[in-house]
Structures are given as structure tokens and as C-alpha cells.
Amino acid sequence: MPELAADGPLSADGPLSAGDFSSWLAEVLAAIRGEGATDVACGSCVACCSSAQFVHIAPDEQDVLAHVPEALLFPAPGLPRGHVLMGYDEHGRCPMLRTDGCSIYEHRPRTCRTYDCRVFPAAGVLPDEPGKAPIATQAARWEFTYASSSDSAEHAAVRAAAAFLRSRHDALGTDLAPATTTQLAVAALEVHRIFVHQHEPSVHDVRVELSSRRSNR
Numbered sequence: 460m461p462e463l464a465a466d467g468p469l470s471a472d473g474p475l476s477a478g479d480f481s482s483w484l485a486e487v488l489a490a491i492r493g494e495g496a497t498d499v500a501c502g503s504c505v506a507c508c509s510s511a512q513f514v515h516i517a518p519d520e521q522d523v524l525a526h527v528p529e530a531l532l533f534p535a536p537g538l539p540r541g542h543v544l545m546g547y548d549e550h551g552r553c554p555m556l557r558t559d560g561c562s563i564y565e566h567r568p569r570t571c572r573t574y575d576c577r578v579f580p581a582a583g584v585l586p587d588e589p590g591k592a593p594i595a596t597q598a599a600r601w602e603f604t605y606a607s608s609s610d611s612a613e614h615a616a617v618r619a620a621a622a623f624l625r626s627r628h629d630a631l632g633t634d635l636a637p638a639t640t641t642q643l644a645v646a647a648l649e650v651h652r653i654f655v656h657q658h659e660p661s662v663h664d665v666r667v668e669l670s671s672r673r674s675n676r
């Protein structure tokens with residue numbers, strides 16, 4: 460996966476304000492725990508709806524399930540009965556996407572409501588898996604601001620965590636090592652605190668933190 464330079468490569472469309480880093484980090488960590496959602500200024504962007512993503516829908520999302528044709532859904536591998544995934548077409552587009560945007564916007568899945576492509580510039584990585592180019596282009600445009608030097612240090616810790624997770628992938632083990640760039644970025648946010656005070660924690664420390672975060676989700 461490509462690494463994002465500290466000052467970030469910009470697409471032809473130029474930078475977008477990602478907001479204050481530490482405020483955003485607190486919000487996105489709460490959203491990951493299921494306590495609210497972040498407010499992403501998507502505008503007319505549909506990159507995440509066009510990037511070959513499997514959209515998870517949980518059994519409690521009855522309103523969503525009532526608005527998505529059953530034929531588009533299949534059981535989510537590794538999850539309990541009732542959890543389903545919605546796939547994408549041959550162009551990587553969600554089947555609910557139309558030329559004017561999401562056709563079920565008011566009823567869209569929780570996955571879509573909580574998705575925030577700022578996790579990539581936060582972790583200093585860009586997704587390079589097949590079909591993810593639209594998200595990578597958009598994610599590279601975000602630029603954070605910092606209210607204090609401790610906020611800058613917090614962002615440095617997230618990037619250090621991402622670099623550690625990438626370089627120690629094999630040592631972390633297949634049970635806990637992030638399998639995708641998205642998982643790596645989210646894991647870096649979740650474990651960054653132990654990188655604020657330690658230059659490089661041990662693999663054991665990081666495994667403990669990853670296990671703890673996973674069980675709290």
C-alpha cells in the first residue's frame with residue numbers, strides 16, 4: 460500500500476479541509492465504537508460508492524433491508540446468521556447508486572453512514588487494492604489542522620502506529636494483523652495512544668491493545 464507523504468500528495472482537484480485533527484479523532488473513535496457518527500463533507504462525491512466495496516448490513520438494520528432487493532444480498536463470511544453483504548457491479552459501483560447519487564440515501568446502511576475516508580490521510584496510507592482508486596484520489600485531498608503541538612504529536616502517533624502495523628504484519632499474526640488498508644488505518648487510530656508515549660512499543664503490547672479494542676467493538 461502506498462504511503463502518504465506527511466504533507467500529502469494532492470489530486471488535480473486540490474485540497475479539502477479535514478478539520479481539526481484531534482476533534483475529528485475523538486469523533487471517529489466514538490463512531491468506531493458505535494457511539495455516533497462523524498460528519499463527512501462528501502458533497503457530490505460518491506467515491507466510496509464506486510470503489511468495489513462490500514457493504515455490510517447487520518440484522519438490526521430492518522429499515523435498510525426493506526429498501527435493498529434481497530437478490531443483491533448474501534451471507535457475510537465469518538459473521539453470525541443474519542449479517543449480510545451487498546456487492547458491487549462490474550465497474551465497482553454499488554447497485555443502489557444512480558446518476559444522481561444513492562437511491563436509498565435516507566435508508567442507507569450503517570456502514571455507509573459511518574464511512575469516513577479521512578482515516579487514510581490520518582494513518583498516512585492510501586488504499587491500493589483493486590477498484591479503490593476513486594477513494595485513494597479523494598482521500599489524498601484531505602488536510603487536517605492542528606490546534607496545538609500535542610495535536611500534531613497525536614497525529615504523528617497515529618502514523619507511527621500505521622507504520623508499525625504494516626512493518627510488523629507477520630509478527631502480529633494473522634488473527635490480529637490488519638488484512639486491508641482500511642483495516643490498517645482503523646487499527647492505527649485505535650492503538651495510537653500507546654505510540655504517543657513510547658517511540659516503538661513491543662509487538663506484545665500492540666497485540667494486547669488490538670485484542671482489547673476488538674473485544675470492545
Ligand code: SF4
Nearest residue numbers: 508553555556561571
Ligand atoms: S447504499 Fe447508497 S451510500 Fe451506501 S454504497 Fe450504496 S450508493 Fe453509496
